[in-house]
Amino acid sequence: MLTIGDVARASGLPTKTVRYYADIGLVQPDARSQSGYRLYSDTEVRKLIFVRRARAFGFSVEECRELLDLYGNRDRPSRDVKNLALQRIAEIERKMLELEMLHKELSHLADACRGDDRPDCPILSNLADDSVSPTGS
Amino acid sequence: MLTIGDVARASGLPTKTVRYYADIGLVQPDARSQSGYRLYSDTEVRKLIFVRRARAFGFSVEECRELLDLYGNRDRPSRDVKNLALQRIAEIERKMLELEMLHKELSHLADACRGDDRPDCPILSNLADDSVSPTGS
DNA sequence: TGTAATCCTTCCAGCTACTGGAAGGTCAAG
DNA sequence: CTTGACCTTCCAGTAGCTGGAAGGATTACA
Structure with missing residues (x-):
């Protein structure tokens, strides 16, 4: 389990931003330590790297949330996922x-x-x- | 001479943003009509397109200002210009x-x-x- | 065991770069 | 000579951080 400083270094984001993303529920810590420290696993680090990249190319936080959702939401039909991904891919190519x-x-x-x-x-x-x-x- | 709506269409920026850029002195209109309308020439349209692109890739307004300055400032030594451009190019490649x-x-x-x-x-x-x-x- | 350094926490204010809306003047077309 | 699509200024609000204060936790070292 990593503390916020560790994931900041690993993801390339400032701690402030990682904390902010936790606050708005974009990428939440796996757990809290007894003393209240945010604790993250590798999965969250990967999500944060993904978000950093997407944000750097003009995707809004809400769009990032939706993209992350593609991976997490098991109930979503496969073609929805594919459509959204394809749309974003077209945007990236532009x-x-x-x-x-x-x-x-x-x-x-x-x-x-x-x-x-x-x-x-x-x-x-x-x-x-x-x-x-x-x-x- | 183009009005703000024309340059907005030509540059791909919202009129609001063009006006904002004029306000902060980033890309100023060539002139004003008698009735106070902002009037632009092709040069400004080109600058606005450049700014739109640069902004879309995370360059700050101040960095855009500096880059536009490279073209406008005749007194600036050539190697300064080249250095700044090369730095930005490296960034773009990243x-x-x-x-x-x-x-x-x-x-x-x-x-x-x-x-x-x-x-x-x-x-x-x-x-x-x-x-x-x-x-x- | 103390203490200094370096984490971490929350809260709140401030910043950048727009963006929306109101209130009102301008201009070309019919 | 009015309708509608422009334009103006001004002011308030938003997104997405970002800096700083005040204070608790952890580690490292004498």
């Missing part, structure tokens, strides 16, 4: 494209600064390529 | 890896639901592969 564009833009800027003469505004040329539709999430 | 892991996880879940028997907890196997270090942004 995000991947956007991330690539951002990467291209900044790479272009960095390249343009190879010597010591910075061009006027490299962003404009690259940003014109707005083939990716907005995510809106 | 984010790309994390996004891929999230993608893998959800794909795995969706695959597991192909039939109608959902496995106990597919997340656990996939989440164990935590080779990517936390971003921390």
Whole structure:
């Protein structure tokens, strides 16, 4: 059993955030010690890592809750789970494209600064390529 | 010259947000009409698209400001610009890896639901592969 | 066995980045 | 000349943390 500091280190989240997630019932500790310390198992650490990743890519806490639910709720029909997962996957693929564009833009800027003469505004040329539709999430 | 609704559509941001960015001086309108309407040019639209993307991937408004500054500030030494850009690129590459892991996880879940028997907890196997270090942004 | 350092707890205030709504002015179309 | 879709400011509220105070628990070491 791990204390909050341990799971914070293991999950890459601040203790404050882990405590907050416990408070809102997103990822709750397995148990409490006699003195009131939150105690976690590996399962919770994995959930927290999952949440950290999902949050970092714009999924709301409520969406994370729903995704975590997919794994926990035995009564839910399989196709519901699949549908929700597929929706999220499509969203992630859109995000991947956007991330690539951002990467291209900044790479272009960095390249343009190879010597010591910075061009006027490299962003404009690259940003014109707005083939990716907005995510809106 | 475009009004706020036009730039909102063109940039993929809500008008509210465009107005907010103007208020905090992140992306300001080119001018105001006689009646007080905010008027934007293409340059601002491009900046807004850039900001939308950067924000969607966890860059703070202040970081966006700094990045936009790279293009605008003529007095800044070229290596500063390059350094900041390279730092951000490294960050983006880390984010790309994390996004891929999230993608893998959800794909795995969706695959597991192909039939109608959902496995106990597919997340656990996939989440164990935590080779990517936390971003921390 | 004491004590210092480093945990942990709760509670509450504050922050970032929006977001919704009210009250009201502007503008193009019919 | 009014209807409807714009735009304006202002102010309050929300999501998701985040920092700090006050105090108890645990460990490590003399």
